[in-house]
Amino acid sequence: MSVDLIWRKRSVVSLPTPTGADCLYAPGIRSKEEIVAVVKAVSPKAVNVLVGSDFATVAELADMGVRRISVGGALARAAWTGFLQAANEIAQRGTFASLGAAVPFADVNGLFGSE
Numbered sequence: 001m002s003v004d005l006i007w008r009k010r011s012v013v014s015l016p017t018p019t020g021a022d023c024l025y026a027p028g029i030r031s032k033e034e035i036v037a038v039v040k041a042v043s044p045k046a047v048n049v050l051v052g053s054d055f056a057t058v059a060e061l062a063d064m065g066v067r068r069i070s071v072g073g074a075l076a077r078a079a080w081t082g083f084l085q086a087a088n089e090i091a092q093r094g095t096f097a098s099l100g101a102a103v104p105f106a107d108v109n110g111l112f113g114s115e
Helices: 032-042 058-063 074-093 105-111
Strands: 002-008 011-016 023-026 046-050 068-070
Touching (some): 032 046
């Protein structure tokens, strides 16, 4: 069994589906056309799209037929963005306003509390 899987300059290459795979991990596809084509090609298997930027919403991906979403290192990069913005503010302006926008410790601790 083969499925249309990899996009090279908007053309599709046919590759075998791994035996027993119940989900296709599809990093690198971004356009609606690519996502819909991959979803259709492997149906009824689930497609997992890697999201690392603001190219679609959860609802839009669901409407395209995506059943799983991964964010990879994007959450860590978002955290590092906040860290670097605050550090640059301190170094360049000598102010601490960015620290005032931080999540309160009580909120963070609440995430790790027992139920």
